[in-house]
Amino acid sequence: MKLVTNARLAGRDGLHDIEIDGDRFGRVAPAGELAGTQPAGAPDGPGDAPGGPADPADGPAGASGVLVDAAGGLVSPPFVEPHVHLDTTLTAGEPRWNASGSLWEGIAVWSERKADLTRDDVASRATEVLRWYAANGVLHVRSHVDVTDPGLVALDAMLEVRERVKDVIGLQLVAFPQEGICSFENGPELLEEAARRGVDAVGAIPHFEDTREDGVRSLEIAFDIAQRYGLLLDAHCDEIDDEQSRFVEVLATLARRGGLRDRATASHTTAMGSYNGAYSYKLQRILARSGINLVCNPLANLCLQGRFDAYPKRRGLTQVKEMLAAGVNVAFGHDDVMDPWFPLGTASSLQVALVGIAAAQLTGAAEIDEAFAMVTDRAARVLGLGDGYGIAPGRPANLVVLPASSPYDAVRRQTRPSHVVARGRIVAETPPAVTRLTWPGRDPEDVDFVRTRDR
Incomplete structure (x- = not known):
């Protein structure tokens, strides 16, 4: 059994964990309720990248069974x-x-x-x-x-x-x-x-x-x-x-x-x-x-x-x-x-x-x-x-993890999926692209194109 944790799902409040049993979805529940996982909380802002797979030292899916920590990113059917x-x-x-x-x-x-x-x-x-x-x-x-x-x-x-x-x-x-x-x-x-x-x-x-x-x-x-x-x-x-x-x-x-x-x-x-x-x-x-x-x-x-x-x-x-x-x-x-x-x-x-x-x-x-x-x-x-199709128990375990707070945010910023999961397996990963800006009067800092008040 594997988990996609701390997922933001369109139309649902809060963060959720998604269970994957083989190549099918299992339960979907509020973050932390499945297999004793602990919610990591939402990222500091919608521009923060979701986390990666668990440390390989923890086993194929990590000791906690975590396949991907979405870290508050939008998780969608593919x-x-x-x-x-x-x-x-x-x-x-x-x-x-x-x-x-x-x-x-x-x-x-x-x-x-x-x-x-x-x-x-x-x-x-x-x-x-x-x-x-x-x-x-x-x-x-x-x-x-x-x-x-x-x-x-x-x-x-x-x-x-x-x-x-x-x-x-x-x-x-x-x-x-x-x-x-x-x-x-x-x-x-x-x-x-x-x-x-x-x-x-x-x-x-x-x-x-x-x-x-x-x-x-x-x-x-x-x-x-x-x-x-x-x-x-x-x-x-x-x-x-x-x-x-x-x-x-x-x-x-x-x-x-x-x-x-x-x-x-x-x-x-x-x-x-x-x-x-x-x-x-x-x-x-x-x-x-x-x-x-x-x-x-x-x-x-x-x-x-x-x-x-x-x-x-x-x-x-x-x-x-x-x-x-x-x-x-x-x-x-x-x-x-x-x-x-x-x-x-x-x-x-x-x-x-x-x-x-x-x-x-x-x-x-x-x-x-x-x-x-x-x-x-x-x-x-x-x-x-x-x-x-869709993230629901018994359906094929296919999904994308987008470093975005909503469908609107994903479309506006054209966010690449951080992870693509097909039939319960990670088939694609995209590391976050970071733009470093040096601006007059300010220290060098990352620009993620997120509106300041939305952080």
């Missing part, structure tokens, strides 16, 4: 990535740069790079980025994999990667028809073959199909395959600035009438940034009663959308604030990490949350907490993790 393309990561500039920065040129560049894919190439790049995710405290990832490749090279590579990383990261794979289902030769057959090979979800890209009728039909095909194979569904939907692109209403209606409901997700939906008020009002009702999830990818879509606009220039994000208010589950994702669509990124969910807050104008105190949930609890709902 971050969740609801939308990324691991098969395309780390290819920025290959074979050429996306000069226009548009979604469409990105697809063209990737089509050129796709011709040179090998299983080792895909697996190596994807694994490296998954290592970045784990170091940042992201222990659940949903990756879309391009299946508009007759050889399904990337899919086979990602199926291998899913197996290799399973002891640290829960990886879901979506069969993603990057160049369409109806508009790509043998598109339906490739999508179904991906289902047979063992993906977790089926995708679509209706706005990329040749006609609106093809777009609707592509969603019907994806839903049919998902239902026959018992899979989730996650479609790239309306990722365009065209206010007439309205496939999300089709997806939501199919999900409601076919019973898939919250097992279905519409990703991107950037055309919502161009919808008029009357249609937006109607759409909120359709999405809310359908139960589907939305995933917004602020980093990538802020850069990709509006490329054909003069000023005023649209930023092309889904209606995050409005859909949350309507009761729709919305999460934030990366979409891209150093690829033809977005050449930057370090796989940090807190970075995504910060950009999402600015882009969606979620600056109220409760809204900032909601943005943290959009890369944790709400993203977990997108993946359908259920009882496989």
Whole structure:
């Protein structure tokens, strides 16, 4: 039995100890009540770093059974990535740069790079980025994999990667028809073959199909395959600035009438940034009663959308604030990490949350907490993790320790996890970064960016 002690838990007063039995959580109790541990008390200020593992001389987990002393830091379920393309990561500039920065040129560049894919190439790049995710405290990832490749090279590579990383990261794979289902030769057959090979979800890209009728039909095909194979569904939907692109209403209606409901997700939906008020009002009702999830990818879509606009220039994000208010589950994702669509990124969910807050104008105190949930609890709902997620007895012992006093503090200061625990084991540790400032009239001192009155 091991303990994470002196943990600050969002929504609970005081400090707590968390019991870990093997790879599962046990009891959660006020600090000092489990196994005779003594509360260390909160640190002097929220900028102080949590403590490390017990001294190795005390045994594998220390004589007291302490795995990590959080020392008053925020302990959270791990971050969740609801939308990324691991098969395309780390290819920025290959074979050429996306000069226009548009979604469409990105697809063209990737089509050129796709011709040179090998299983080792895909697996190596994807694994490296998954290592970045784990170091940042992201222990659940949903990756879309391009299946508009007759050889399904990337899919086979990602199926291998899913197996290799399973002891640290829960990886879901979506069969993603990057160049369409109806508009790509043998598109339906490739999508179904991906289902047979063992993906977790089926995708679509209706706005990329040749006609609106093809777009609707592509969603019907994806839903049919998902239902026959018992899979989730996650479609790239309306990722365009065209206010007439309205496939999300089709997806939501199919999900409601076919019973898939919250097992279905519409990703991107950037055309919502161009919808008029009357249609937006109607759409909120359709999405809310359908139960589907939305995933917004602020980093990538802020850069990709509006490329054909003069000023005023649209930023092309889904209606995050409005859909949350309507009761729709919305999460934030990366979409891209150093690829033809977005050449930057370090796989940090807190970075995504910060950009999402600015882009969606979620600056109220409760809204900032909601943005943290959009890369944790709400993203977990997108993946359908259920009882496989969260700090509660019997659930998998996955957590992050953040040197912060609250979700707000973690997002504002972009705090790196001091510890990442996967299945009851420490898999990543980050020593505190200290900035020493010499200021006129004062002795040299550390700067931790904590507001003085909050210490």
